[in-house]
Amino acid sequence: MRLQGLALTVLLMAAAPLVAQRPQTPPTTPTAQTAQPAAADPLDGYLERWQKTMEQVQALSAQIKRTEKDQTTDVEKHFTGFTKYLRVGAGATTQNLALLQMTPDGKKDFSERFVCSGALLYEFRQSEKVVMAHELPKPRAGQVSDDNFLSFLFGMKKEEAQKRYDLKLTKTDQFYLYVDIQPRFAADKVDFKRAQIVLNKETMLPRRLWFESPNSTQVTWDVVQINSNDKTIDRREFDAPTPPAGWKMTQAPKDADVTPRVARPSGGN
Template sequence: FSQQQVAQPLSQNQASTLSPEQRAALEQLLVGWEARNAKVTTWSCTFYKWEYNAWSPADASGERLAFSESTGEIKYAAPDKGLFRVKSSKQWNPEKRTYDTRPSNSGEHWVCNGTSIYEFRHSERQLRETKLPPEMRGRAISEGPLPFVFGAKADTLKKRYSMRIITPPSVTDQIWLEALPKFQVDAANFSKVELILRATDLMPFAIQVFKPGGQDRDVYQFDPRTSLIDRGLDLIRDFSKPLTPLGYTFIEEQAPGS
């Protein structure tokens, strides 16, 4: 996660003017979402991820396809424990014009136990532990680059993002939300996020993250069939310090600014 820093607002990302009705609807959604998140003590779910970039192939009609596709697991325990792990993935091979299966131990994988973040850097064959400073403990998950999954407070979201509801009129079982970063610390990670919540329980269904400075984007979808709320997690096993794989180097470091 990027260390939250004091930052100047981005003048180019001023919120679009919302009508009083739109502002009231957004406020009602954020308050309801926060109340729902406050009731969730643990959550786990299978996710699917599609990455689109300049190397993405196109189908016969010219529609851009994903450069890579992944499947993985996400786990959360309030207020500050999380796990994100890609378990299988495939990547487009432009020479062979097909998707190649990637090694199972090459995908993104991190664990946060509330006091440290453990990140596997497979290309460098490293397991890195970043110790969080005291002021970040208890909120590193909700104030990371993607707080939308891990239940940030309504006030925090409004301070960090220009937000509006963008649900298409034909959609009745979902709520679509757009968020633009107000500060450089967030804009370094994404230029825009589109979030889809399930209307029935306000749990995340999908997130589309647009990368800074271009058309590259990542799409995440959370499989509701695998969603487990307040059950099925082992807080010790799921969020403990990972074992260093054979051939990897363990590196310990302090978070920036700590």
């Protein structure tokens, strides 16, 4: 089973403002014998600044909406919710904490809730009234595990991103930058065929994330409001949750698949 919610970490990976672009050294005038170098891809600069910024992100919150559209039936589902992220510790002891909650529009009870306490990911299963505790894999010594989705996204280097995904800055307009994403490897192609993230051109904060699943269901995450320096976030929000009345806590099997790379639609396989 692959869990929901990782799309939020994709939003988080681009959530903090990117630092101002550093002044470029004026190029020397090429001689007649020197070939003109190819123009640099502007996306490289964004990726470098994203990498440096994500290393400094400590606390983030966002109000979000999600739309799922089934291309076969043309049926849409709409959800509203929020996410929070907190980094604690430093170096080898760093922990990436997160929570996500989504509620179907017009409904009172949430349909999805996840709490990542660092070592464990707690999945609230509304239909079963169960909080399932999944143990997150630990990275190998000296490495950031790409199986621990928060560590992967918040520790990912520019070179890793370019190796794993085909990234293209496909459009810019007065307000936004549009970056198309395609997976290079089979493991990622199981999760999505293509995606696009839209960044606010002035603040460099994410405005929208869209992706298409292998079954052609289209999922759009809209970031309604985002705070990349939320000092109101409390560390205790990410502690092991107390199950609601009538619910029970249970441990997921060791072989359960708990680390999706992108969130699938709620009706996905």
